[in-house]
Amino acid sequence: MDALLSLLSSFANQLQSPTLAFLIGGMLLAACGSKLAIPDAVYRFIIFMLLMKVGLNGGIEIRNADLAQLALPAVFAVVIGCVAVLLGLVTLGKLPNVKREDALATSGLFGAVSASTLAAAMVALDEAEITYEAWAPALYPFMDIPALILAIVLAKLAGKGKSGSKQNQLTAKQIIVDSLRSSALSALLLGMLIGFVVQPVELYEGFYELLFRGFLSILMLIMGMEAWSRLSELRQVAQWFAAYAALAPIVHGLIAFGLGYIAHITVGFSPGGVIILSIIAASNSDISGPPTLRAGIPSANPSAYIAASTSVGTPIAIAVCIPLFIALAEVVFPA
Incomplete structure (x- = not known):
């Protein structure tokens, strides 16, 4: 009971971060019909x-x-990247009114990684x-690329079983290069x-x-506005996508936390590293993923997988999963 109370207390404290405030602020601006627009450039x-x-x-x-x-x-x-795709296929892909290619594109996006998160x-x-x-942040491509490859390969295999299917013939090598x-x-x-190579510490x-935190605050504002604007697209597809987008980040993060704990015991992976692994697992790609999946699974509906990621998945990853896994680590790894 004490551990649960400690977890809830730590979670509540983490919710008061400036990063989350800017995300929610962006959503409020969009909800109020603000004309504020930040150029895509x-x-x-x-x-x-941020990534540099x-x-x-x-x-x-x-x-x-130590390599x-x-x-x-x-x-x-x-x-984790591969398991996320397979979980999406056997859960979201089995629900009514959800096409297999839409489920694979969505699970591929949720298996990939968000730079902003x-x-x-x-x-x-x-x-x-x-x-x-x-x-630890360099674990990004190790999760991102396999998830995108697996989602596209499974979609291609499914497409070969359908007469008249015209799946884009992307090879694994092309997906990696792209x-x-x-x-x-x-x-x-x-x-x-x-x-x-250069070690440019200064x-x-x-x-x-x-500049890192200032730029991040602007990014969160942009993402908040984008999340709200995508909600209308999400309403046009099966509501299962919204449910999946709300639950998948937490489930993926918990899987990563468990594996991270194993790495902590076996090779001394730090509690902070476990948190980073959990949060990139909870994130869903907002930059490289969408164009890759558009090319690799052209028959999938972007309004389903992109709207699910942007309007629900990313806010859940930032507003819920970040404070959740920090709080969980404080309970599992006491000082």
């Missing part, structure tokens, strides 16, 4: 800056990291004074490479680190 620039910061820090630290410690969390990240999680951990391996060339992963991997601390 600004949004993409902010994403680039994450990549630079990861690259600087990976140079001195054997990184291996098991990386393997678990791959497993990752950035919000890092700020929340810093505010809670929880340390984590600087390479994912690595996406704006999100390109920025993250470039930052990691520069951080690893540039990182004097520029990227200083």
Whole structure:
């Protein structure tokens, strides 16, 4: 009982973060019909800056990291991405009025990773004074790419069984290349490479680190407005998508927390790293995922999987899962 009360108390404290306030503020602005509009170019620039910061820090630290410690969390990240897709197929895909390709596209998006949610999680951990391996955010592509590949491959296999199906013939190699060339992963991997080779500590601390939280607050405002605007699209498809989008982030995060705990016991993965793994598992791709799935599963309805992710999945991941897994870690890993 004491552990439950401690969990609820910690969860309530985490809900008072500025990051969440900007997300809710954006939703309120959109709900009130505000004409505020932030150009798409600004949004993409902010994403680039946030991921460069994450990549630079990861690259600087990976140079001195124990790669054997990184291996098991990386393997678990791959497993989580694949399991998320398979769970979506056997749950959402079996519900009435849900097409198989729509279920696969949705589960692929929820198995992939959100850069914005990752950035919000890092700020929340810093505010809670929880340390984590600087390479933990680099688990991003290990979860993101396998989830997208598996969703598209399963959709292609299902499409071959339908007469007249014209599934886009993307190969696994093409999916990997397209994912690595996406704006999100390109920025993250470039930052990691520069951080690893050059070790630009002064540039990182004097520029990227200083701007990180300010840019993140603007990003949360944008995402709040986008989430509200997508609700109308979600109402046009089966309500099962909304239910799945509300539950999947929590379920995926709990699976990741369990595997992260195993990594903690076996290779010393830090509690903060377990939280990062859980939150990227709870997130759903908002940058690289949608265009990849549009190309790979063209018969899927974007109003189903993109609206489910943007209007429900992302707010749940940020507003519920971040404070939830920080609170859970404080109970499971007492100081």
